[in-house]
Amino acid sequence: MKRFWKILTTIFVLRLVLVGCGKSSSSSSSSQKQTTVKIGVVGADNRVLQAVAKKVKKEGITIKIVQFSDYNQPNTALRDHDIDLNLFQHQYFLNNWNKTHKADLVSIGQTIIAPLAIYSKKITKISQIKKGDTIALPNDPTNEGRALQLLETAGLVDCKINPNAVRTKKISFL
Known part of the structure; x- marks a missing residue:
């Protein structure tokens, strides 16, 4: 039920935003003007956004989904006006991105935050991961932290904060 309300809220917020993005027509014609809104996303599951579309x-609004493969690209595209909106990040990531890139992007609503998962083409169970195997992590600090927490929960790493050094992590691979 909680997921239903998140989806409904997302649809409502996007509808408000997208209607606000449309240009009002001064003609008395009854035909509705089409507006295309480009939305940047990261990830392949766009079922919610397709339902909104x-x-x-x-209402005369066409959503064009612009797929990105790197978490920094949608914000850069939004800042450069290559897309109209993006839909992929949590507030901490946005705050960190703004600070790092001296930008002032703002959140206009909340969206669903997808949980992290471990993916492999060969390995089907966590227990199959062996010492010395390579695991790729996201290339941004906030999602890297989430990934490390996931690996720690799975029993693959032990993250300890070094009290003598600021922002230094000692990672022990099990």
């Missing part, structure tokens, strides 16, 4: 299409 169907709903707003009736």
Whole structure:
């Protein structure tokens, strides 16, 4: 039920935003003007956004999903006006990105934060991961931290904060 409300809230917020992005027509014509809104995303599961696209299409709004493979690209594209909105990050990531890039992007609503998972083409169980195997982590500090917590929860690493050094992690691979 909680997921239902998140999806409904996302649809509502996007509808408000997308309607606000449309230009009002000064003509008295009854035909509705089409507006295309480009939304940057990271990840391949766009079911919620596709459901929103169907709903707003009736209001003359076409959503174009712009897929990115790196977490920094959507914010850069938004800052450079290559896309109209993006839909992929949590507030801490946005704050960190703004600080690092001297930008002032703002959140206009909340969205679903996808949980992290461990993916492999060969390994089917955590227990199959052996000492010396390579695991790729996200290339940004906030999601790297989430990934390390996931690996620690899975029993693959032991993250200890060194009290004598600021921002230094000692990672012991088990």
